Amino acid sequence: MxxxxxVVQIFVLYAFxxxxxxxxTWLHMPLPGSIIGLLLLLGxxxxxxxxxxxxxxxxxxxxxxxxxxxIPATVGIMNYPQLLSGYGVVLVIIxxxxxxxxxxxxxxxxxRMEGKVDDCN
Amino acid sequence: xxxxxxxxxxxxxxxxMTWLYKRSGISFLFPILTSTIVLIVMLVVLxxxxxxxxxxxxxxxxLLGPAVVAMAYPLYTQxxxxxxxxxxxxxxxxxxxxxxxxxxLLMAWLVNLEDEVMLSYLPKSITSPVALQISxxxxxxxxxxxxxxxxxxIVGAVCGPLCYRxxxxxxxxxxxxxxxxxxxxxxxxxxTEYGEQTLSIGSVSMTLSAILGALxxxxxxxxxx
Numbered sequence: 343m344x345x346x347x348x349v350v351q352i353f354v355l356y357a358f359x360x361x362x363x364x365x366x367t368w369l370h371m372p373l374p375g376s377i378i379g380l381l382l383l384l385g386x387x388x389x390x391x392x393x394x395x396x397x398x399x400x401x402x403x404x405x406x407x408x409x410x411x412x413i414p415a416t417v418g419i420m421n422y423p424q425l426l427s428g429y430g431v432v433l434v435i436i437x438x439x440x441x442x443x444x445x446x447x448x449x450x451x452x453x454r455m456e457g458k459v460d461d462c463n
Numbered sequence: 464x465x466x467x468x469x470x471x472x473x474x475x476x477x478x479x480m481t482w483l484y485k486r487s488g489i490s491f492l493f494p495i496l497t498s499t500i501v502l503i504v505m506l507v508v509l510x511x512x513x514x515x516x517x518x519x520x521x522x523x524x525x526l527l528g529p530a531v532v533a534m535a536y537p538l539y540t541q542x543x544x545x546x547x548x549x550x551x552x553x554x555x556x557x558x559x560x561x562x563x564x565x566x567x568l569l570m571a572w573l574v575n576l577e578d579e580v581m582l583s584y585l586p587k588s589i590t591s592p593v594a595l596q597i598s599x600x601x602x603x604x605x606x607x608x609x610x611x612x613x614x615x616x617i618v619g620a621v622c623g624p625l626c627y628r629x630x631x632x633x634x635x636x637x638x639x640x641x642x643x644x645x646x647x648x649x650x651x652x653x654x655t656e657y658g659e660q661t662l663s664i665g666s667v668s669m670t671l672s673a674i675l676g677a678l679x680x681x682x683x684x685x686x687x688x
Contacts (some may be wrong), residue, residue, distance in 0.1 A: 355529035358580050360580075364534070373677050374592040376506065376531035383535035394539060401536035404529060408652040409495045410477045411527045414520030415591060416499045418606075420506060421513050427608055432574060437587055437611050440567040441618045441645050442626070448559040449632035449641030455551045455634055463621060 343398065351400025358383045469519025476501055490531040490596045493621050495649060497554055497673045527592065531648070534666040541663035548636050552664065559644035570683060578688055587615045589676040590647040590669055597677055600685035612647065619646020620653040639664025646671045 350462025363381060369377070386392035404411075424430060480501070480553075500678040506516055540546065545552065567584045583603035586594035591612045598608035619642055632638055638657060642650040643665040651665040 352526070352529050352534060355532045355664045356517050357637070358532045358535075359528035363528075373674070374531075374596055376528045376592055377590075377673050379528070379532040380535045380538075383532055384538050386654055387539040388542065390513065394536070397533065399534055400529070401533035404526065404533045404654075405537070406655055408530055408648060408655075409531050410474065410498075411503065411523055412495055412613075412616075412649060412652075413477060413498055413589070414517060415527075415609065416661075417502050417506070417516060417520065418513055419499070419610055420503045422606055422610065425607075433580070433607075434612070434614055434638065436567060436570045436574070437584070437614045439570060440584075441588065441615045442622060443566050444563040444634075445558050445619055445623065445641050445645040446626055446630050447562055448644055449557050449626065449637050450630055451558055451685055452551050452555045452637035452640040453632055453634060454480055455554070456548075 347399045348403045351397055352404065354397055355379075355383070355400050355404070465515070466498055467521040467524065470522055471521060473498070473502065475519065481536075483504055485633070490621050490624055493617065493653070495652075496617050496621065531590070531592070533668065538664035538667055538670075541660055544635075544660055545663065545667050548620025551636060552640055552671065556644045556668050556675060559588065559641070559668075560672060560675050560679060563645065564679075568687070578602075579604050580607060580685055583613055583687065585680045586676055587611040588647060589673050593673040594647075595675060595682045601681050613649065616646045616649025619650030619653070623650060623653060623669055624642045635661040636664055639666075640668045643670075647672065648654060 354359070358379035359376050360379075362379030365371070365378055366373055366375045382393065382395065385393055387397075419425060425433065477494055477498045480492070480497045484492045484494050494660055502516075506513070506524060560580070564585055568581060569669065571581045571584055579602065582601050583598055585601065585603065586597040589612065591609055594608050594612045595605050598605045623642055623646065626632060626641075627638055635658065639654060639661045641666060642654055647669050651662065652667050654665040655663045
């Protein structure tokens with residue numbers, strides 16, 4: 343019964359994604375449909391149009407396995423062997439350095455803006 | 464039949480790698496990284512093309528859309544926290560986006576990379592489905608962009624916990640904002656280990672990054688190239 347509920351709720355989430363994709367194509371927005379679907383669902387949840395229990399189980403199933411869902415896309419790297427050469431190493435170093443600088447700077451800035459917080463963990 | 468066996472193989476390898484990762488506690492054994500390497504090696508050794516693998520892989524890929532939509536749920540349950548911190552989240556996401564672009568362009572310019580590669584770098588901190596579209600719009604190479612996006616995500620997921628400790632980034636807001644705006648979905652998925660509050664701040668930062676990036680990348684590309 344619980345698995346059936348998960349499957350049905352994934353279709354509910356898929357429907358939002360589909361509506362998002364249709365809207366994006368229709369309005370020529372340079373955004374992916376899933377992001378619009380996310381915003382639509384959020385709006386529906388906050389306004390109470392869609393009760394949270396309609397998506398709770400589906401979201402609870404999909405979100406913890408999010409990394410698994412990325413794997414087929416990441417395996418696609420195998421089609422670009424030039425990225426695994428010396429040239430690729432330079433490109434990777436640049437992304438890594440830029441990501442780390444951004445990560446640390448943003449984290450420190452956010453921490454500073456927060457000021458003193460009691461619930462450190 | 465081929466499809467089902469590739470799905471089973473992917474899920475099986477992922478489950479084993481997740482078990483290994485939890486058991487060992489080593490962050491370099493992050494499951495998406497190890498599973499990808501194992502799968503690529505297997506496909507190359509067995510001489511199976513990517514398109515054949517995707518007969519099964521595409522079914523897993525399809526769930527990516529609903530999963531992105533599902534991120535609305537933690538945003539909803541954590542709405543009060545998000546609204547309370549909206550100034551920090553908004554300004555940090557903007558700072559992260561600009562910092563990412565400046566640093567990556569500066570380094571690429573120093574080593575004299577081609578314009579297409581520089582353009583492919585711009586959306587690197589944005590979730591892959593959005594980054595792909597941006598890259599194509601601004602004249603980058605979408606496949607390169609996907610690769611950069613994945614590297615940015617894995618760097619955040621693998622090095623993030625160390626950065627948190629070294630630089631005292633020790634609150635749900637600062638952790639979520641830095642991960643979401645620098646390392647998108649792959650990094651944010653790591654935040655499930657830090658609780659729902661951190662995860663939701665991470666998802667909202669990622670979502671805002673995607674929206675901001677979709678507006679800002681074409682502008683930067685137009686100004687500089």
